[in-house]
Amino acid sequence: xxxxxxxxxxxxxxxxxxxxxxxxxxxxxxxxxxxxxxxxxxxxxxxxxxxxxxxxxxxxxxxxxxxxxxxxxxxxxxxxxxxxxxxxxxxxxxxxxxxxxxxxxxxxxxxxxxxxxxxxxxxxxxxxxxxxxxxxxxxxxxxxxxxxxxxxxxxxxxxxxxxxxxxxxxxxxxxxxxxxxxxxxxxxxxxxxxxxxxxxxxxxxxxxxxxxxxxxxxxxxxxxxxxxxxxxxxxxxxxxxxxxxxxxxxxxxxxxxxxxxxxxxxxxxxxxxxxxxxxxxxxxxxxxxxxxxxxxxxxxxxxxxxxxxxxxxxxxxxxxxxxxxxxxxxxxxxxxxxxxxxxxxxxxxxxxxxxxxxxxxxxxxxxxxxxxxxxxxxxxxxxxxxxxxxxxxxxxxxxxxxxxxxx
Amino acid sequence: xxxxxxxxxxxxxxxxxxxxxxxxxxxxxxxxxxxxxxxxxxxxxxxxxxxxxxxxxxxxxxxxxxxxxxxxxxxxxxxxxxxxxxxxxxxxxxxxxxxxxxxxxxxxxxxxxxxxxxxxxxxxxxxx
Numbered sequence: 009x010x011x012x013x014x015x016x017x018x019x020x021x022x023x024x025x026x027x028x029x030x031x032x033x034x035x036x037x038x039x040x041x042x043x044x045x046x047x048x049x050x051x052x053x054x055x056x057x058x059x060x061x062x063x064x065x066x067x068x069x070x071x072x073x074x075x076x077x078x079x080x081x082x083x084x085x086x087x088x089x090x091x092x093x094x095x096x097x098x099x100x101x102x103x104x105x106x107x108x109x110x111x112x113x114x115x116x117x118x119x120x121x122x123x124x125x126x127x128x129x130x131x132x133x134x135x136x137x138x139x140x141x142x143x144x145x146x147x148x149x150x151x152x153x154x155x156x157x158x159x160x161x162x163x164x165x166x167x168x169x170x171x172x173x174x175x176x177x178x179x180x181x182x183x184x185x186x187x188x189x190x191x192x193x194x195x196x197x198x199x200x201x202x203x204x205x206x207x208x209x210x211x212x213x214x215x216x217x218x219x220x221x222x223x224x225x226x227x228x229x230x231x232x233x234x235x236x237x238x239x240x241x242x243x244x245x246x247x248x249x250x251x252x253x254x255x256x257x258x259x260x261x262x263x264x265x266x267x268x269x270x271x272x273x274x275x276x277x278x279x280x281x282x283x284x285x286x287x288x289x290x291x292x293x294x295x296x297x298x299x300x301x302x303x304x305x306x307x308x309x310x311x312x313x314x315x316x317x318x319x320x321x322x323x324x325x326x327x328x329x330x331x332x333x334x335x336x337x338x339x340x341x342x343x344x345x346x347x348x349x350x351x352x353x354x355x356x357x358x359x360x361x362x363x364x365x366x367x368x369x370x371x372x373x374x375x376x377x378x379x380x381x382x383x384x385x386x387x388x389x390x391x392x393x394x395x396x397x398x399x400x401x402x403x404x405x406x407x408x409x410x411x412x413x414x415x
Numbered sequence: 416x417x418x419x420x421x422x423x424x425x426x427x428x429x430x431x432x433x434x435x436x437x438x439x440x441x442x443x444x445x446x447x448x449x450x451x452x453x454x455x456x457x458x459x460x461x462x463x464x465x466x467x468x469x470x471x472x473x474x475x476x477x478x479x480x481x482x483x484x485x486x487x488x489x490x491x492x493x494x495x496x497x498x499x500x501x502x503x504x505x506x507x508x509x510x511x512x513x514x515x516x517x518x519x520x521x522x523x524x525x526x527x528x529x530x531x532x533x534x535x536x537x538x539x540x541x542x543x
Contacts, residue, residue: 077521079444084517119520121502127524262502269506346505346512346519 011291011328018088026092029071033100033288036065038385041101044242045388049234053198053244062104063140071097071108072143073135075116075277080127081135082119087343091284091336098288102392103243105285106399107143109278110194113203114144114221117274121261130201130221145199146278147189147222147248150174154192155405157205157214160272161350162412164213171210174250176218181257183220185228185250192399197231197246200224204250205271209264219262219270220255228253239391240399269347275401276348282400283335283356289393290331290364294324296386297371300378317374324367331360354410358403361396368393417542418488421459425473427540428454428463428491432471434532441528442469450518453480458487482514482522492542495533 010030013023040062044052052059066072074090076082085093097105115134118126134142148157150173157172159165174187185206189196196202202222209216222229232247262270298321301311311317338356342348368390372379379386397403418424436442446469454463464472464480472478486494490509493499501523504510512519537543 075517077517079521079524082517084521086515086517119523121500122523266500266502266506270502273505343516344514346510346516347508 011332014329014333015088022089022092025089026096029069029093029096030099032065032069032071033096036062037097037100037104038292041104041242042385042388044103046382047241049236049241049244049246052242053234059104059242059244060140063107063143064138066104066108067140068138072111072137072140073115075112076119076131076135080115080119080122080131082115087340088336090343091280091339094281094284095288095291095332095335098285099292100288101242102285102289102396103240105288106240106282107195107243109281109285110146111143111199113146114201117203117219117261118221120270123258125256125258126221126261142201143195143199144201144203145193145195145248146205146274147174147193147196147202148205149190149192151188151190154190155401158271158275158401158406159214159409160268160275162409165268166215167213168211169213171213171216172205172207174204174206175210176206176208176220176255176260178257179254182254183257183260185220185222185253185255187250189248189250191232191235191247192245193248194399195244196248197234198244202248204248205274208260208267212264215268216264217267217271218260218264219267221259221261222250222253222255224248226253226255237395239388239393239395241391272350273346273348276342276350276353278400279350279353279357279406280335280339280342282396283331283353283360284339286357286360286364286393286396287328287331287335289389289396290324290328290360290367293364293368293371293386293389293393294321294328296384296389297321297324297367297374300384300386301374304375304378311374320370320374324370327363327367331363335360351410351413354401354406357400358407358410361393361403365390365393365397416458416488417492418459421461423540424456424459424461424488424491425463427536427542429471429473430536430540431495431529431533432463432465434536435525435529436465436469436471438528441525444525445469448518448521450481450514450522451478452482452484452514452522453478454491455483455485456488456491457485458489461488480514482512482519485511485513492537495529496537496543497530 073082078084208218228251230249235245335356338352452465
């Protein structure tokens with residue numbers, strides 16, 4: 009189903025782009041994710057898994073490079089186009105949408121500091137990939153540090169007593185990395201490259217960090233077991249270990265001089281992305297409920313003819329529209345402005361993920377017992393929505409961090 | 416202040432951008448990017464425009480910018496001398512960018528030739 013597009017300035021090409029991605033989301037992403045949801049985490053990323061078929065199709069459409077400039081072969085979509093595409097991907101499947109989002113991390117960050125080495129060996133090969141052979145991940149979370157590592161701009165971020173365990177030290181013209189990233193690294197056990205957020209100078213606390221592009225086939229890199237979890241089961245997650253991993257000097261894209269500010273830009277971009285994904289998730293839950301309520305007869309008439317169900321559906325519709333309005337505005341602003349107003353990305357992430365869970369919850373109620381059955385997509389959407397309130401920073405912590413920017 | 420006056424800044428940076436636009440492949444890439452950039456410069460105050468048809472204009476002009484870069488004259492000078500990197504400049508708030516991110520990132524490869532010619536231009540004008 010479509011929705012009434014309230015932005016009258018969009019072109020026919022932009023609407024066509026949205027419709028094409030919606031078709032892919034409904035015909036490929038969602039059915040694939042539904043099947044993957046029933047598999048073990050190991051089966052999800054096995055070489056013959058349908059996950060890879062789906063990713064190959066997504067790569068052929070260029071969905072892995074929507075943020076990469078055209079100069080290198082990326083799609084170079086405008087901020088509003090990025091939002092429209094990401095919402096549709098989230099509408100299809102939040103787990104696969106997030107896999108595609110993290111995949112571009114190394115090439116996207118590299119495109120902010122483009123040297124010939126990075127252009128030729130990282131960015132261009134990634135953009136030219138149509139077989140999903142190159143996949144990135146965002147390795148920031150650690151066993152003892154989760155949301156607290158996402159607090160740039162707060163006093164605690166500079167507390168020398170709190171810093172990440174994964175460390176890098178300079179030896180000659182190489183960085184040597186040691187430590188562990190937690191089981192929550194999205195695509196952690198399947199990616200070929202990682203954008204590793206690590207500690208260079210612990211005396212600065214988290215602010216003494218760096219961002220290093222690490223090819224994951226280097227000696228000393230090993231992976232954990234794919235994580236078995238409640239929601240977003242089609243999204244691989246797992247640990248990455250670094251044991252004296254030696255990385256060329258220029259692959260440290262950001263050092264402690266600008267780590268805090270670049271993390272802020274990362275957070276503003278990632279939270280805006282997640283907000284768009286969960287706008288799509290909220291919409292999928294609403295539409296599932298609406299379609300079901302049109303068909304399901306109780307008390308001698310379809311559910312939609314019961315006043316209380318209509319009342320619920322209206323509030324779900326209203327919530328989806330509010331998600332789109334806020335998440336689009338935040339993404340368009342923050343993909344057009346440096347430094348970003350990160351509190352708006354955080355507000356949209358917290359609002360949209362909370363809202364998606366609430367809409368999915370109401371949808372389950374409308375489905376009744378069928379909402380608990382795995383044959384209906386809403387059961388998976390509900391579990392996926394719950395995960396959204398924790399990933400990319402727990403909503404509670406993000407709200408507290410962002411509140412510091414308001415006072 | 417490295418540029419003693421707005422006129423001096425226009426002389427130096429105007430020459431830099433005019434030289435860049437003489438580089439045919441770079442000029443073509445810029446034209447293909449279909450953007451107008453306005454540099455809003457402070458200390459000394461001034462504007463420099465690179466218009467979508469490849470013109471370099473120093474001072475006020477009646478165009479609608481696709482991208483705006485707001486920075487000081489000293490930051491301009493240090494940036495073209497590679498004494499300050501873009502992430503650091505953004506980190507410290509020395510450069511503020513407004514415009515679609517992919518279009519801003521598209522510009523970064525175009526900057527490289529400027530790094531090569533700027534030191535000579537700065538020397539010629541007695542500021543290096």
